[in-house]
Amino acid sequence: MRxxxxxxxxxxxxxxxxxxxxxxxxxxxxxxxxxxxxxLIYRKEGRMDEMKREYEKSFDSLARYARRAGLPPPVxxxxxxxxxxxxxxxxxxxxxxxxx
Numbered sequence: 001m002r003x004x005x006x007x008x009x010x011x012x013x014x015x016x017x018x019x020x021x022x023x024x025x026x027x028x029x030x031x032x033x034x035x036x037x038x039x040l041i042y043r044k045e046g047r048m049d050e051m052k053r054e055y056e057k058s059f060d061s062l063a064r065y066a067r068r069a070g071l072p073p074p075v076x077x078x079x080x081x082x083x084x085x086x087x088x089x090x091x092x093x094x095x096x097x098x099x100x
Contacts, residue, residue, distance in 0.1 A: 028068070032061035036086045043083055055082060 035058035042051035062074040077085065 028061050028065040032058050032065065035061060036082075040083060040086055043079070051079070055079065 035054045039051055039054040039058060042048075042054060059074060059076065065071075066073050
């Protein structure tokens with residue numbers, strides 16, 4: 001629960017910073033990262049509706065970033081593929097909720 005509150009606070013901070021045009025791409029990627037981590041937490045807890053919502057929000061943020069950067073839109077993955085990619089990118093990080 002404490003982790004969810006911390007991630008919610010980080011998301012709130014990322015949303016409030018998007019008004020600064022010089023850092024909007026960084027904030028968009030930070031927002032995607034927060035949604036990806038919430039996706040993993042909800043997946044582990046079996047909260048499928050919340051997991052699906054965070055999946056969509058993450059891809060929305062990634063698509064927004066790609067549009068601004070002139071890149072092709074992100075490739076949509078299955079939930080399992082998406083989770084595997086996130087977990088691979090977090091390999092070596094000390095993620096406390098994964099230890100429970």
